[in-house]
Amino acid sequence: MSYTDGPRPKRGRAVLWGSVAVAAVALAATAIHLTGALAAGPTETTNAAQTLPAAATGTDTGTPLASPSAPKPTGAKPSAKSPPKAPPQQPTSKGGWVPVDKTVWQQQVAAYQSRKVDPVPAGVADIAEFRADCTYSHRLADDPIVFPGLAGASHMHSFFGNKAVDADTTAGDLTKFTATTCKPVVDHSSYWVPTLYDAATKKPVEPKGFRVYYRSIRNNSTGMMPIPTGLRMIAGDAKKRVATPRGAHGQFYCAFYGPGDLDGVARSSNGNWPICDPNSYATLHYMLQYPDCWDGKHLDSPDHKQHVAYGNDKGCPADHPVRIPSLTFDITYPVKGTSAGYYLSSDPTGRTASSMHGDAFLMWDADAMNKRTKNCVLQRRQCDNDGYEH
Template sequence: MAAGAAVAVTVVAGTAVYLADAPAAEETTNAANALAYGSPPSGLAAPGGSSAATSTTPSAAASPSGKPSTSTGPSAAAKPVAKGGWIPVDPAAWKAQADAYKAMKTDPVPAGVGNLPEFRADCQYSHRRPDDPIVAPGLPGASHMHSFVGNKGVDADTVAEDLMMFTASTCKPAQDHSAYWVPTLYDNATGKPVETTGFRVYYRSLRSNSSGQMPMPNGMRMISGDAKKKVPTPRGASGQFYCAHYGPGDLDGVARSTNGNWPICGGNATLHFMMQFPDCWDGKHLDSPNHKSHVAYGSNEGCPSSHPVRIPAITFDIQYGVKGTPAGYYLSSDKEGKSASSMHGDAFVMWDVRMMNKQTKNCILQRKTCDNDGYDG
């Protein structure tokens, strides 16, 4: 764990899990001061100290998804090309979403609803491909193997427009057209893939208040974790797989694999993994060259001035229907090391805008527990 990072204990779906949280930013601002821009804020520097004017993103007008337009005339309808770098948000589309969110009234809260500020999408395994439309856009087969949930049409060439046009999904609610993916897990003894048996995506507040809370913009791309990290994950290590439901041996299992990197679960417990994404956004970019610099972690005081917009924090809660074995497992991102340290996740967000706004306002802003469709009570 990096120096200065804090270990947070969170309770999700009845299970206590240790999460590594990012250091709190020193300079903060209320996200409500940067809700809706008529144009990108001119004083906000791009990560690394350069301004947006020096971005490597093409300067063509952005489409509603944030992709540069490839149109050469009123009748042109060429499909946008998948590409990376600094992807700008469409300021008009974001302003329209922000204005609608601020004008939206909250729904009455039924009796018995809890006070966890979150809503969720419950997803199942969709497909497996050696593609990554965030890290290696437009390059089929260029990635290690990934296991996808959510939008069924995702491949290396997927752009934001595709997620809204092709909406068949393994997630509920149906208004979530997003794609989520992680490196494929393999059984070390057989070499066969072990796919997820449950994949819950929380959108929630990480903080003790919801001041300045805004919805997630469509087309947002981000990554949690580090595919290049290759260190052991022994008992008690951060970033390891754990045993759910407090089977005998608790989170670390009743035993470990021969190499010590994987738990062996007791009782009814099975392997799980949880990862957390940032909750603050720069308000200007839907992606960045390293897929992390456009977002950041905030604190109870607010978001850092470089990333002033407070967005829902995505959290993956992933279940695998296996209990662990002495032979252990390996991830497609680290076949040789056979540890869990390279586990990472990608989120390519696309929701029905009204549903995203409604869930954010009812559930996170009001700090009420919601499920796939609304209040959970």
């Protein structure tokens, strides 16, 4: 068996979207939450709170591993676990900076700069983005960014993309064990979010759609560079505990086909979760946006955020000068909402949506990343999973 064709062994431990309308509505919702939030100057200290809904700031800490690991011995397949009644006691991890390999980065830059753009077919929209569409892979109480090597140290996460990811995963693993739930398959990255649970049944609710946009979130793509292989970062705040009533930033909302109320026609009994129109196709939805500037020096930082920052239409902050595509997680859950509502594994007690967050451990084939960044984001043309969308 080749581990590139399936999940790698584990160590010691027992949609595509149905309609373009959904994406359009999701983008509209993002615009509602982000209106007026991208005006910070390029040299000021910018952070998620200035640019995003309230759910997009965070304080998770940990030390990612920088070097590849040896193949892992066979172990039991991960199994779904019931959520804890309270967040598990999380061990303290020593924070640290993970430097980029300068030679590897320079090689990627040289290849990117020498690449010519491909001819654009007629009818391609002037939207600066490409994307990956992923399905649910597995669920573990692991976080290889925040708690590397510490199996079970995290709250429960739902993983998408690379099928081999657990607490021990390193950048080298992502290039070696490449089976993925994403299209295109040249995206070997892993993406994960806290698991959502039905408050009445305490059963997990896994997304039916998980799209990752890579895009320019500005009115130009000047100086756009590809994302370096091995970059990892977090958006959102797993420790945030504030109510998410109707109209709140960072709330879940109702995605729908055609007219409808993004905030839902009703709310859960605690007011934190929308209830979507039962007579529509609306279901619960969440969008999470990442920074678009990188310091050019580190693949990770002690809080998994300091090495990246938000820029603006004029460019990036002086201490984060490399402009890169911004990720947006666009997540659809197959539920309409209930009076009992839901809770995230990161906040089973407060049962708000404010602790929603996402982790991205990025490992694309370098040439594929270069090609898409140049054709789609730098040139400001809309691409789907495989290239120009037409």
